Amino acid sequence: DAGVIQSPRHEVTEMGQEVTLRCKPISGHDYLFWYRQTMMRGLELLIYFNNNVPIDDSGMPEDRFSAKMPNASFSTLKIQPSEPRDSAVYFCASSLQLAGYTDTQYFGPGTRLTVL
Amino acid sequence: GDSVTQMEGPVTLSEEAFLTINCTYTATGYPSLFWYVQYPGEGLQLLLKATKADDKGSNKGFEATYRKETTSFHLEKGSVQVSDSAVYFCALSDGGFQKLVFGTGTRLLVSP
Numbered sequence: 639d640a641g642v643i644q645s646p647r648h649e650v651t652e653m654g655q656e657v658t659l660r661c662k663p664i665s666g667h668d669y670l671f672w673y674r675q676t677m678m679r680g681l682e683l684l685i686y687f688n689n690n691v692p693i694d695d696s697g698m699p700e701d702r703f704s705a706k707m708p709n710a711s712f713s714t715l716k717i718q719p720s721e722p723r724d725s726a727v728y729f730c731a732s733s734l735q736l737a738g739y740t741d742t743q744y745f746g747p748g749t750r751l752t753v754l
Numbered sequence: 755g756d757s758v759t760q761m762e763g764p765v766t767l768s769e770e771a772f773l774t775i776n777c778t779y780t781a782t783g784y785p786s787l788f789w790y791v792q793y794p795g796e797g798l799q800l801l802l803k804a805t806k807a808d809d810k811g812s813n814k815g816f817e818a819t820y821r822k823e824t825t826s827f828h829l830e831k832g833s834v835q836v837s838d839s840a841v842y843f844c845a846l847s848d849g850g851f852q853k854l855v856f857g858t859g860t861r862l863l864v865s866p
Contacts, residue, residue: 642797669852681798681843681856694853729797733852742788743854745797 642746644730650752656718659749662711663732671743672705672715673729681729687713688735720753727751756781760844760857767834767864775829775860777818777844785846787811787820787827788854792841801829801842839864 643662651657663670671686685695690707698705702721707713717724727750731743761776779785786805790798802811807822816831827844844857 671852671854680858683853686852688852731798735852742800742803743852745790745799747795747797 644746661730667732758857763861
């Protein structure tokens with residue numbers, strides 16, 4: 639399997655612009671997670687989906703952030719409008735639920751976002 | 755709520771030295787415990803895990819034992835290599851739930 643795929647790998651944009659990050663989970667995985675990593679706050683869970691349905695979005699910082707999962711093989715994280723404080727590395731991860739057990743989360747390579 | 759505390763870094767060692775990175779946790783249930791590693795410019799990779807008390811996870815020469823009595827999951831390796839230089843994250847998942855709670859990460863620097 640190709641693993642979790644994220645695009646773009648790097649994004650540089652100007653304040654106020656819309657940014658869309660994309661993720662393709664590992665085929666057959668039924669959970670998808672979006673994380674943000676910064677020096678100040680470390681690794682934060684933003685939102686996660688189960689079978690394409692958002693389960694917990696309590697980590698989404700504010701209304702400027704939205705995430706969708708229209709099908710089992712694709713998810714987007716959108717920031718509109720973007721601000722300099724959104725600069726971070728955004729990771730997508732996926733996992734497979736095994737009958738009551740927590741399974742391993744597999745991370746993508748991340749998207750490094752810079753908002754000028 | 756659940757939390758994970760890791761030792762502050764960076765940890766600087768010479769090649770072939772013994773490594774310990776401390777990790778303690780707080781959880782209301784019976785969590786599974788994980789160590790993830792992040793190499794420069796890459797995403798996190800699972801290094802090892804343990805799902806119940808007294809389990810030992812091991813991989814690539816790294817080991818960690820789930821100690822319920824001390825709520826700890828310390829990472830050890832007998833002889834580190836330069837290629838082990840990375841950031842190491844301890845994490846827990848509170849049984850049955852998919853959310854991972856991560857520690858702040860510990861940077862390891864190994865010099866030749």
